[in-house]
Amino acid sequence: SKYSEIKSALSNNESVSYATMKEKFGGVDGTLVEKSSSGNKYRWVNSEGGYLNANFDKDNTKCSMVMGRM
Numbered sequence: 001s002k003y004s005e006i007k008s009a010l011s012n013n014e015s016v017s018y019a020t021m022k023e024k025f026g027g028v029d030g031t032l033v034e035k036s037s038s039g040n041k042y043r044w045v046n047s048e049g050g051y052l053n054a055n056f057d058k059d060n061t062k063c064s065m066v067m068g069r070m
Contacts (some may be wrong), residue, residue, distance in 0.1 A: 003052060010066060018026055018060035030054065039064070046070075047065070 002024040009016050018040075022029060030042030039058050045051045052068035 003066075003068070005060065005064055006063075014043060015037075015061070017064040018054075018056050021054060044068075 005015055006021065006024060018030075021042075028044065030044045031055070032040060033043045034041040035044055037058070039056055040060060041053060041055050043051055043053050047056040050068065052066060052070070053064040055062050056063050
């Protein structure tokens with residue numbers, strides 16, 4: 001799954017941007033759930049009720065955390 005690719009990249013200390021994440025999920029934008037001075041939190045939801053939350057820096061260039069239920 002695309003989640004596995006993202007998780008693997010983050011585990012290998014590779015930079016994953018919001019644009020990369022969006023591309024992996026078929027060009028679908030995540031829903032902005034939280035915005036703070038340090039970054040942004042987005043959520044993607046699939047048709048089976050699974051979800052993925054991802055935290056990015058304030059410029060959406062680097063993902064710092066990803067979690068969810070697929």
